[in-house]
Amino acid sequence: MNTVAIPRVAIVGGGFAGIAVALRLLRQAPMALHIDLIEPAATPGLGVAYGTPLAQHLINGVSKAISLFEEEPAHFTGWLARQVRAGAWAPPPGVAIEDSLPPRRLYGAYLQQTWAEETARLRPGLSLEHVRARAVGLRATAHGYAVSLADGRQRLADKVVLATGLMQRRADQLPFALGDAARRSPRYVADQWAGGAWHEVARDRRIVYLGAGLSALDGLISAEHAGFRGEHMAISRTGLGVNERRMPEPWPDFLHIPDGGLTLRQLLRQVHPQLRAMAAQRQDWQRIVPTLRLQVDTLWARASVQERARFVRKLRSWWDVALHRSAPEALAWQTRVKAGGRYRHAAGTLLAVDTLADGRLAVRWRARGSDAVQTLEADRVVNCLGFAFDWTQSHDPLARDVLARGLALPDPLGFGLQANRADCALLDAGGRPQPGLHAVGHPLRGVFWESNAVTEHVPQATKVARSLIAQLARPAAHAHEDRAGAAAPVAAG
Structure with missing residues (x-):
């Protein structure tokens, strides 16, 4: 009796981005599936951001925007409200839970608890293993990929997601x-x-x-x-x-972005009159930040490499301190x-x-x-000068192997890897999207520019999980058709 192998997905990196993809797959995959979460740390989800033990290190984004699940926007705030009722923490006087900025360690506890609960109730056919090892290599095989581990082992996978997080500067x-x-x-x-x-x-x-x-x-x-x-x-x-993060009402949207994009000079010609109007009306300048943030993805996508480089050189620092x-x-x-x-x-x-x-x-x-x-x-x-994004300059063995094998195309400005914007499928050395090899989070800084926080990682995880499920469903459907054809009676000639 022929059996169909259970498809396998390897997620390299078990920080926030990695578990966001894994949880999305576990919730939504309609087929049998095995996930290898390759992460050397004992506790998935914390990464650099949420491992601090100090209650004085606070989240920099509002609670209502950082749910693990897009379809449940109140998932985190509901959990946080229960912590407040239990006396674990309280928002400042006059601040609603939805608008609060709680301790990062508390958000880490939310991630750990959600991970434990979701992985403890897997549906039949779903399985997950936390592989406590460091990935040091990746190569394509006839049927997918092989991930090499630092301890000498190898994990085979039909699909791979790189959620490698931040890289330390050499x-x-x-x-x-x-x-x-x-x-x-x-x-x-x-x-x-x-x-x-x-x-x-x-x-x-x-x-x-x-x-x-x-x-x-x-x-x-x-x-x-x-x-x-x-x-x-x-x-x-x-x-x-x-x-200081203040949260005034966003300024009305004013940007006009043609299909061909804006030069930096054209962008500033639209922004500066708005800033002058805000100053004349004694409005908080931070009103313009969320208005611009909503357009960053479109601005970046339509900008030429030359204009992106000009922004990085001239305005990156100003934008970073305004947004973050x-x-x-x-x-x-x-x-x-x-x-x-x-x-x-x-x-x-x-x-x-x-x-x-x-x-x-x-x-x-x-x-x-x-x-x-x-x-x-x-x-x-x-x-405190930040982290590295340029994979071509990295000494990380996985990064070097991925590039040496032509499995990824570096961003021209040194901000990670190039990918298809629709599903975060990485482009190979020839510029071709590779369904089955995706990235989430910091490796995609050059694709989306803002790719650092929960508010960017969750939508990317959704895109990747949706694409992987669609890819894995096709072979399963073909196998079902093959079995049905084999079982059907052959008509007499």
Whole structure:
């Protein structure tokens, strides 16, 4: 008796994006299906974002927008309301649960609980394995793909989803010189979420943050919570700081985007009059942010590579600080430290980080508009310059293998991989979409530009799951037709 093999999907990466795809498949796949979630961490779903233990690290997006499931927009807020009733947390006075910005660890608990509940009640024919290993290679086979693991094992799959998350910057990719001794020093913090990053920080007198965005704010909160009472010094290229997230009514939509797209200059010609009108009416400038955010996908899709590059070079920093704002309660930590005379922020160019004779670190930099080189002595230097997106520069073995085998086409600006916008199917080296090899999340930064948060990852997970289900349903239907044909009586000639 012939049997049909159960199709297998391998999801590489078990952070938020990875479990979002897995849960969507488990909920919606009408056929038998096996999923391998390849993730070395013991707890799927947390990733970098939601693994912090501190209640003072808050979500930067409103609760009503970050449900795991598009079809259940109140899934998270309903869960959060139950936590509030149980006394686990309470939103600030006067803030509705739907508009709250709760602790990231609480959102991590939501992800863990949802994952545990959904995977504990699998329908017949569905199975899932959390493969605790690191994927280091990927190759195409006659019937799908083979994922190579760091422990020497191999997993075969009909379809593969790359949900690989963020990539750490290599030391030689940093925009400043980093001495070998400084790189090895425990006083240089390349990853503030690593164990020991804040060890004995209470003894320090000065921390220098390379960068002044949300990651630097996280670092300030971590240091203060650990007992640090010295000086915080942030150096950033533009001098732009973190904005408090306010939620005024969105400004009316005003953008006209022709099919051929807008140049950056044409875009600004539409935006600047709106900003002037808002200022004249004493309106909160943040009203324009959600209005523009709704159009980012269309703006980016229709922009040429040259205009995208111009945006990255000239306006990326301004857009990032406008969109990625902080919960007021989190930013209040910086405000209090600043009021106490313990926080400085300077605009300038980083030149080098080296060690001093006493083991501390020296940060050499040049203030914006000056040719003079300055040196800051620091007890701890925290790198907050963000993550890498350029797969061609990565030392990650999986990234190198995928590109070497022609399974993916790098983004021309170095923001991940190119993909079909409709279903996130990766383009191969020849520019052809590959149904059966998809990506979600950070690898698609160059496709959608905003591909960093829950609000982007969930719709992408929906697209990918829908496409995979359609692809897997076709062979199943053909197999059913073949079995039916074989069982039918043969007509006499």
